[in-house]
Amino acid sequence: MEQHERVLVAACHLPSQDEERFQSSLEELTSLTETAHGVVDKIVTQKRQKIHQAIYMGEGKIEEIKAYIDERGIELVIFNDELSPGQMNNLADHLEVRIIDRTQLILDIFAQRANTKEGKLQVELAQLQYMLPRIYGQGKNLSRLGGGIGTRGPGETKLETDRRHIQRRIDDIKRQIQQVATQRQQYRKRRKENKAYQIAIVGYTNAGKSTLFNRITNSQSFEENQLFATLDPLTRQVQLPSGFQALMSDTVGFIQDLPTTLIAAFQSTLEEVTEADFIVHVVDASHADHIQHEETVQKHLKELKADHLPMLTVYNKKDLLQDQFIPVTLPAVTISAYDPIDIKRLFDKIEEVLLKEWEPFQTYVPATDGELLHRLSKHAIVRERDFLEEDELYFVKGFIHPEHPLYHQIRKRQ
Incomplete structure (x- = not known):
């Protein structure tokens, strides 16, 4: 010991x-x-x-x-x-x-x-x-x-x-990091080409990001009640209640007065945030300084030029709250990462926020076009799907990201 x-x-x-x-x-x-x-x-x-x-x-x-x-x-x-x-x-x-x-x-x-x-x-x-x-x-x-x-x-x-x-060692490490960063870029490029929707979990250090990530993805990200428990970004696939699939990344915790050498060194780790389509900002609601922590994370997101992304604030650790809690930022949801019902509420809330950001659509898909039906269920939030027997067509209604190629495909059909 x-x-x-x-x-x-x-x-x-x-x-x-x-x-x-x-x-x-x-x-x-x-x-x-x-x-x-x-x-x-x-x-x-x-x-x-x-x-x-x-x-x-x-x-x-x-x-x-x-x-x-x-x-x-x-x-x-x-x-x-x-x-x-x-x-x-x-x-x-x-x-x-x-x-x-x-x-x-x-x-x-x-x-x-x-x-x-x-x-x-x-x-x-x-x-x-x-x-x-x-x-x-x-x-x-x-x-x-x-x-x-x-x-x-x-x-x-x-x-x-x-x-x-x-100095020689510094130059050598920079070269190695550049190689790793290039590999990571290629990996992200492939994800983008596959049109994978990316959700990044961010938050102040020790807010409960890794615990939440583990509960959502059933993965084994390092989870401990300590500062900076996670340093290496993990990405896992998640499925929302509608069937919509996304990639979720757990990221390093932010802190006030983070050393500039570290912000520079961890740029590629933090790129997971800048490449995201959606941010889940986890806040320890039970912490006396949670407002200060929230502001620190928002400041860092601004520095990373990621403050324009759609975001849901998740006030975590509600099981430790003594008084009634009022969210500072909206949209928001107050949860305990250990409560399966709260995880379900979180998923519902993510979909609710996405619906406001995305474009509504309705289309008819031939029963023979199983591939398009499958792609819509994975890449869109489908709200209705009815089979019209006489016409051998499916009537599909829902919401989709306006930049997804499927959106343009559907528009042509309308």
Whole structure:
């Protein structure tokens, strides 16, 4: 069993951050630390007009932290903001324990979570890009304990070798990621050619996306009450109540202040979202900051240029709600991913939203044209299907995506 490190969390509260946002970021940092197998022993905060250029906080506060480290045997200090190479170096000298920042912590969790070749490459790339300007300070930092939170991934030896070796490795990883991204593009292109309708499940980390994905698709996406449980996108086929078939993808969870190195590194993973036709946005309705979480995800969707897609907001974990819940965004459905009746309600709601987006149609199909009937049942939402015996025709009525080739085929028949 992995040993849990004793951690002190340090954060500066700047005028640009309101109290609620600041507290929420501290809670998130504590959850991230626990996810990385650390135990937060103390949180030290300081109100400042701006971050101290050399040591992040004021000298008095750093002395206070040093005294607490010595007294309590703290093994690691995690800073709530990204530290510059100089700050990291100076703090390592002052505090004489391992120092990491929020970005490194998130990178560390990503290193634990990545399972596929692509996921592992993307994490290593992000870690090496982050470490490259910080190598001098990290050498001393890593040699103190040689392991633990913030050191998973590329490994100590790689980080302590010269910059040229790291730069070569970065170039090599970029080439490999490009190859994987090309394969993924070809796979998506085939899906598009087959006119597969694509639904992406998105949401703040730990909102219950993977649990919901597993209940919907009966698949085995990694499911745990931890931040960033899913890093590698999974895609499975689902069938809605009408018989309409779609592909559903589970995606990496969003978080406020996600490191820029990670957004860049995980671009191809997040492309699942940009390629989608429909978004299911899962929100943990029981979380005190669920409105903030919703806004963070919407901001990221805007950055990914996916905010124009039709979307259903799914307020999850209704079994944990104490009071009556009022959705912030519509259309919406409030569910528990563990309740089969709620999963059925979710499917019905997805169809209801699609009906508003799609074009209505009605057509007559000869009884001999079984292939067209089959395609309509798979690619459209069929509301009526009657066999007219005298004419040996099927009367089919429903809704279809206006860009699907079948729509044009039907229009010609009308």
